[in-house]
Amino acid sequence: MMKLFYSSGACSSSCHIGMEEAGLSYQGIMVDWDNPDANLAELERLNPLGVAPVLVSDQGKVLTQNTAILEYIADLKPSSHLLAEKGTWERVETMSWLSFAASDFHKSFIPLFRADAMTSSPAAREDIKKFAIQDVKNNLAHLDRNLVGKDYITGKNFTVADAYIFVVTGWCKWMDIKIDEFKNLGAYMNRVYQRPAVQKVLKSEGLLD
Numbered sequence: 001m002m003k004l005f006y007s008s009g010a011c012s013s014s015c016h017i018g019m020e021e022a023g024l025s026y027q028g029i030m031v032d033w034d035n036p037d038a039n040l041a042e043l044e045r046l047n048p049l050g051v052a053p054v055l056v057s058d059q060g061k062v063l064t065q066n067t068a069i070l071e072y073i074a075d076l077k078p079s080s081h082l083l084a085e086k087g088t089w090e091r092v093e094t095m096s097w098l099s100f101a102a103s104d105f106h107k108s109f110i111p112l113f114r115a116d117a118m119t120s121s122p123a124a125r126e127d128i129k130k131f132a133i134q135d136v137k138n139n140l141a142h143l144d145r146n147l148v149g150k151d152y153i154t155g156k157n158f159t160v161a162d163a164y165i166f167v168v169t170g171w172c173k174w175m176d177i178k179i180d181e182f183k184n185l186g187a188y189m190n191r192v193y194q195r196p197a198v199q200k201v202l203k204s205e206g207l208l209d
């Protein structure tokens, strides 16, 4: 059986959501850097970068990186429509949003998470955080504009890009960044939140409101 190593509320939750949306059989293994255990040691053995997600395929092969794992999951279950067929515009559009989520959007939060490690100067930390909050807000505004009249980021279907965007947007709550001004994004977050697969994942990761 496939194994998915993930961490609660982290980017790897997008793969956890993907697994549930696709209805695949897998063993979910939660790791926590604050409580190191044998599962964390195993993840660090499998992925020298020491980060989640890590997927171990049915054949025992190891795959890292959210975007690759999400594409792999989607292609294992084409009937779930998490990604359109290869060679279609719909597919590359989803890949474009997935890339935005993994690079621009995810990474815009890193200075907020790591400001303390970047400098010992309290004033510089505040400057870094101010810059990062503006960067995150620019990305939220970009999403908001692109959600006008749509249920999901590429239109009517929930895709793997939505799984990643939902998880990263959720970090705003932890960072005290209000998303109220982004009406389309707020409605979208509620819509994704209500999905049964998402509810199942949030419950198992201890994240239900």
Ligand SMILES: N[C@@H](CCC(=O)N[C@@H](CS)C(=O)NCC(=O)O)C(=O)O
Pocket: 007, 010, 011, 012, 033, 050, 051, 052, 053, 064, 065, 066, 067, 102
């Ligand atoms: N580019 C990587 C990013 C993975 C990553 O940064 N994972 C973070 C959580 S979002 C992690 O596991 N961090 C380990 C830690 O918290 O120490 C991917 O797409 O898989």
